[in-house]
Amino acid sequence: MKSDDLKFTSAREPGRGYHDIGGLDYGTVDANVTEARPWEKLSVVLGNAIGRSGTKLICVDEVRRSREEMGEQLYNELGYFERGIEATRRLLVEKGIIEESELEERMAQIAAQIAENGR
Amino acid sequence: MTPRLAPGDRVQVVLTNPPGHRRTPFYIRGKQGVIERACGEFANPEELGHGFDGLPKKQLYRVRFRQKDLWANYRGGEYDTVDVDVYEHWLTPLPVLAGR
Numbered sequence: 090m091k092s093d094d095l096k097f098t099s100a101r102e103p104g105r106g107y108h109d110i111g112g113l114d115y116g117t118v119d120a121n122v123t124e125a126r127p128w129e130k131l132s133v134v135l136g137n138a139i140g141r142s143g144t145k146l147i148c149v150d151e152v153r154r155s156r157e158e159m160g161e162q163l164y165n166e167l168g169y170f171e172r173g174i175e176a177t178r179r180l181l182v183e184k185g186i187i188e189e190s191e192l193e194e195r196m197a198q199i200a201a202q203i204a205e206n207g208r
Numbered sequence: 209m210t211p212r213l214a215p216g217d218r219v220q221v222v223l224t225n226p227p228g229h230r231r232t233p234f235y236i237r238g239k240q241g242v243i244e245r246a247c248g249e250f251a252n253p254e255e256l257g258h259g260f261d262g263l264p265k266k267q268l269y270r271v272r273f274r275q276k277d278l279w280a281n282y283r284g285g286e287y288d289t290v291d292v293d294v295y296e297h298w299l300t301p302l303p304v305l306a307g308r
Contacts, residue, residue: 104225105234112235112279154229154257184259 107161129170136177147180155180211246211267211296218242218302219271221294229257232298240302241273244291252295267296 139146155176156164167175181187213219223238231253246269251262275288282288 102234106230109234111233148256150229150253150256150262151259153253157229 106157107164108157125170132170132174132177136173139177146186147177147184151180152176155183209249209267211269213243213246213267213269213296213299213301215243215245218305219269219299220302221271222298222300229254232294233292235278236271236273236292236294239273239277241271241277241292244270244272247293254295268293269296269299271299 136149136152137143140152141148152173153176156172159172159175159179163175164172178192182189182192218240219242220240221232221236221238225234225237246267249265249267252266253262256262270291271294272289272291275284275290276282276286278290
């Protein structure tokens, strides 16, 4: 999404969170429903697995709060599922459940594996 | 716990913009509406969002607002409404109108 499309950001009143956009002018809503991509579905599964219906490491309200704290610029750059996984990552680090370095190591491992095997 | 407010009661949403995780949308803050129903008690998401247990539970209500009370220059019908779920601590009871 282009940032030009986000007309409502300049119209925000003082005290209004950047996520709290109900009623602001967003322009035309794209009504084309698209199938969620596999990683998007997996991100929801992960959230459920460690959420209140799973191992209870985090809860949905904490993830929402984390979305509200990532900063307006990043929030608006990311898509819906990206925001969710970014908020979850920040929350897991904040709560000391994982370390940033641990995550980066694992991501590098997976990237290397994909480069080698193509998946 | 019995709900403090009943269907038909007039209420005003508290006009405040505090920091922290809040579930009351900005567009109804300070606005007047009517209790449509009590929805039950739930752990307080404003506390859950910051790692607390959210207890004691808070009573949640469905509050009905006139669209024309929420939006400047609303051009729809006079009696168009919108329902929003709001927790009790965000609601101030308003006096009963004379003649009702």
